[in-house]
Amino acid sequence: MNVPRHSQSAEVARVAALQAEFNEKRWVWVPDEKEGYLAGWVNQEDEVTAQVVMSAGGEIRRVPLYALSKMNPPKFDRVDDIADLTFLNEASVVHNLRLRYGSGAIYTYSGLFLVSINPYQNLPLYTDAIIQQYRNKRRDENPPHIFAVSERAWVNMQNEHENQSILITGESGAGKTESTKKVIQYLSAIATDAHPPGTLHAHSPSIPSSGFPRGTSRRKSVSFAGSGDSLTAKGRLGLLERQIIQANPILEAFGNAQTQRNNNSSRFGKFIRISFAPDGSISGANIDWYLLEKSRVVVRSPAERNFHVFYQLLSGGTPLKDSLLLDGGIEDYEFLNRSKREVDGVNDRDDWDTLIVS
Template identity: 45%
Template structure:
């Protein structure tokens, strides 16, 4: 639902058919309130205010752990990449940066299997025609203590498990590595 121009959303913890290319087309060039509340409506509003007023826009995504902030961010990026016009390798690079950031900055917690343990600021640069021409992603507030200790039933950052699971026995032997269960820092 909306509170003014603010979208109040709930994480359904399941895939819903609300984020398709057809939905992107549906919400493109619509005013807030013309269609049911949706994260694409917020992204569209920002994009067209930027183009119309020639002024920077900002989306602040806030909420409790597990509320869907990371997913909402990815959906806004997906929408902007789709409507900006070019569909070039640049938009694809921006979208594909997320799994890398998540590997190094997300971990399993008791509330969320893919919990962001850092904040990020994404600055997307558009040219005068509204086409994405660059981006800058800054991270801050990384939960550094998680590297050394995690609460019961929680895990370290995904990257450590990905590295170990992605290596075959020969590669692990060459690097003198074992399985995740052999490392105190990698609780399972």
């Protein structure tokens, strides 16, 4: 985006002023129970402690030297890659991530890695236009994004003729499942793009989500294979691309559940493998799943639910419900009625419809 000239000079002046103020003092990060870290400057110090004047409010604190972290100059604020920081300490990393998150930048690089902070709201970051923005671009040509990581994997696969892996990790509710969907969304869109112009037109699918998961302690898998071309002439995603995307509501229905940390928590691990043909189109896909939390079927915390599919079936599953002789509601079944039954923002009936379509 082109920044108007006067804004650029105002920004330069602002940074210069901050820099001048920064140069005057010895700035540090001070650990704080409530805020994590607070900014301050060292007024005096002896061999083991420092007297620090807190930036907000001017309060004076005496802090052990070992607890202080050096602060980076203001020109490093909101830096795209944490690895670029001069002082690479936890406080500076947290400060940078916090500043970026506050301005809607949920993605930040950390060397080869991408750090993603869950925004808990739908941001306009995954549109067709954004996909095109990352297509055929180097990492440093755009702001950090999961699409840049996906693009890199795609390019490496084509250039090096080697399989590529993207490892997505984090605590429950961090956004792993959503990130996985974004990777598939990107690869599906650009793989479709790989067809000759005119045979199809790419649009980015948004990946549906519904019920919940699957799993057993043994590894299980589902595969798709065949030609992805059959629907592309109609300007839609190829069959395989759609199959991969539509597998999600099924996996989530049988394998995900509402927990205290995440309304749609995956209760199993999964390994998704997508195969590409030499022309760049998707030629097959395979999803392995493992370590399903089977005990959830019979016991769970009262504040959590069983796997989504049970509630979906009972809310919207007629006539299957009838043929299974299930004539009651959630309240009539012991495996369901001893814990939470409904989740805010989740419509089990709609999710059942999505599951059946998938």
